[in-house]
Amino acid sequence: MRASLMALMWIAMGFTAALGQQFQTAFKERSHDFGTVARSAKTEHRFYFENPYPTPIHVRSVRTSCGCTTPSILTETVEPGQSGCILAVFNTATHTGSRGATITVTFDKPSFSEVQLTVKGYIRSDVVFNPNEVGFGKLSEGTAKEVDVTLDYVGKSTWQVTHATCDLPYVKIAIQEQLRQGGKVRYGLKVTLDETAPTGPLQSEIALHTNDLNIKSLSLGLSANVEPSLSIQPNLFSLGSIGKQEEIKKLVRLKATESFRVLGISSEDFDVSSTKLPEESKDMHLLSLVFTPKSAAISDKKSNSEQRGKIVVLTDLATKPRADLDVVYRLKDNVVPLSASVK
DSSP states (O other): OHHHHHHHHHHHHHHHHHHHHHHHHHBSOSEEEEEEEETTOOEEEEEEEEOOSSSOEEEEEEEESOTTEEEEESOSEEOTTOEEEEEEEEOTTTOOEEEEEEEEEEEEESSOEEEEEEEEEEEESSEEEESSSEEEEEEETTOOEEEEEEEEEESOTTOOEEEEEESOTTEEEEEEEEEEETTEEEEEEEEEEOTTOOSEEEEEEEEEEESOSSSOEEEEEEEEEEEOSEEEESSEEEEEEEOTTOOEEEEEEEEEEEEEOEEEEEOSSEEEEESOOOOSOEEEEEEEEEEEEOHHHHTTOOTTSEEEEEEEEEEOOSSOOEEEEEEEEEEOOOOOOHHHHOO
16 A cells, blocks of 8 residues: 555656646746846846646746846736746846846646746946837837937947847848047947838847957847737637537637728638628627538547647738638547447
C-alpha cells in the first residue's frame, strides 16, 4: 500500500513539473535588455505567452524584485490557443544608472506554477527625449504615419549622434542636428512607419549610435497598433472533443475600418450556416454560426487526434474581402449502443 502511495506521489510530482515546464515554454521570451535609455523616457516591454492547454489559463499575480520596474497583467484569463501579455515598465523617471529586476508571474489555472522574467538597462541622466517615446498610436492597415522627436543632451561639446537604426524594415528614420552651443546639443528625429507595417500591436526600439566611447548607443522605445481593415473575433475556436455529427453554435464579430456587407460563408472542412446574413452595410456585424464537420473531411481522421479546419467569411470590401476563422477540435470515439453490444 505504501509503495503504491509513493508511486502516485512521484507520478503527481512529475506531472506538476511537466505543467510547470509548459508554462515556461509558453513565453516567447523570458528576458529583455532595454539597453541605455534616457531619463524619463517611456521604456516598457511586453512579454507575450500562449495557452498550450485545452482549457483556459489564469494569471493570479505578478511581483517584482526591484522598484525600478513595475509589472502588470494585461491579460488575466487566456483561452486555449490564444495569447496573453505581461507588461514590464522601466521606471526611468525615478531611477538612474544600471538597473535590473526579476518579475515573477504566478499562474493558478489549470495548475499552480511560477515563471520568472528578467529585465535590465542603464538610465542616463544627461539625455532627454521629447516626447518620451515614438508612439504612433492606432492607425489603419495600409497607411503611413510620421512622428517627430527631439533629443537634448547636456555634457561634452563634442558629443554627437552618428546614425540611427531600427530592426523593423518598415520603419524609416531621418536625423538632423538642430543646436550645438557649449555643452548643449539638440537633434531632431523624424520617424516614419510606412504602409507595409503588419497588423496588430508593434513594439521595438530605435538605437541612436553616438561617438561616446563609454556608452556607444541610446535606445528609444517605439510602439504602434495597426488595426486591420477587416478583423474577426474570436479568430480561433478550440472546441475540445466533438461528435462527428455534432452541431456547433458560435457567435463571431466582424469589424472593419469602413462599412461593408457580408456576402457569404464557406468552408472545405465544415457544413456552415448562419441564422441570417445581415443585408445592411455597416462597420461591425455579429454573426451566429452553426456548423458540423463534413463527412468527407473527417472520413479518414483518427478519433482523439487533434484536427484543424477553417471557416471563411466573404465580404464586399475591396482591400480585404475575406476573414479566416481557425477551428481546432478532436473527434470523439464512436459510441456503440449497449443493446448492439449484447447478443
